[in-house]
Amino acid sequence: MGTVTPFPSSGRQPSQIGFERLELTRILDLYGRMVAAGHWRDYAIELGQAAAVFAAFRRTAERPEFRIEKRPDLRNRQGMWALIAEHGQVVKRGHELGPVLAPIERRLMKLIED
Template sequence: MGVVTPFPAAGGRPSQIGFDRLELTRILDLYGRMVAAGHWRDYAIELGRDAAIFAAFRRAAERPEFRIEKRPDLRNRQGMWALVNEAGMVLKRGHELGPVLAPVERRLLKLVE
């Protein structure tokens, strides 16, 4: 007979961290509004073992202006969401995505005025 490979346990650590549909919709909605305002031009998504990262760029050939990071390992500590600026400094950290995106959304309001 053939070799049976066991299915990974549901309670085990996932091999890749990702964004769920609602999280990605919220992030891409903000991205679309920033593109419409003429501020962002490109984005990248990195899905790894420890974190899922959405990076927004002013131009494609530079460092990302903002990174939105999801790190589930920090869920019980500072919160799994972090907003990181171009220099790598954490601007906002929290347990929910909405408050973490607030500084960028406030910036968008200033751009429109």
């Protein structure tokens, strides 16, 4: 009853990549504004060993319109953030989350103006 078993660790790298609170707040804020504009209706979050992915859907039963991926292994190369479109094209990649979300922000401005 008094035996404590530590979680297995792989050394330096965590076993699961996740979003920090400020990152998730920024992503969910954008998601909420897109829902209010009537464009998105559902989302999914996948936390894996290599990446954390936030996927936004126009409808529940189709492919995500955008995926926001965080891949810390690419931090020193192309940047750990990527915005990926519905058919797998990389729309934007970078080291900071804000500029990577900029194409969706611009689209939101167009949705509100119409």
